[in-house]
Amino acid sequence: MGPEELLTKSGVSRETLERLRLYADLLVKWQARINLVGPDTVPDLWSRHMLDSVQLFPLIKVGARRLVDLGSGAGFPGLVLAVMGAPDVHLVESDSRKCAFLREVARVTETPVTVINKRIEQVAPLGADVVTARALAPLDRLLGWAFPHLAEGGECLFLKGRGAEDELTASAKEWNITASRVPSLTDPGGLVLHLREVSRGRAQP
């Protein structure tokens, strides 16, 4: 899918699209030096990475003041959401070369973001209204990483593949969650998990 189709499909503004183009150009350039995304996914960059991230934007809760993206890698989905105007976006990424890329995209696209070059486990609670992640960890571990960063009433938006239902079942042993399942626009069988009222449940005997 090309940028124009992305625009039509998801309703992003022309100005945002131009900034996403700058982002995509930088990704292709840097990909020659560091492995930012799976090399086989670069030809489908707009669908596999941009639109995959863009689809979360309408799910961000009204009035959200801070969004934290865990394991941002090359910025999917967190940096795309920041380019679209998500508020006070924090990107947590342990790989310093990827953090250099994230900062460069933020600079070139004039997107205000905070890049935190640390392991998630080492980051003090960030008080996020929304925590996002893609391709980082199974849901139960992801919730363990996200939970300390959720403000009261905070929500999670996780992009998950076909195994999402099994991951929800497995995580129910440890977590209480209200889960909505939104079919992915880009991954047949994949889901956006929209999780609310997250709390630790009682450990099973």
Ligand SMILES: C[S@@+](CC[C@H](N)C(=O)[O-])C[C@H]1O[C@@H](n2cnc3c(N)ncnc32)[C@H](O)[C@@H]1O
């Ligand atoms: C498979 S990549 C996914 C990147 C991006 N979210 C995406 O979907 O394209 C996982 C990323 O998480 C980072 N990561 C893994 N464990 C982490 C941790 N404990 N703390 C911070 N970053 C971590 C890795 O360095 C890597 O960039």
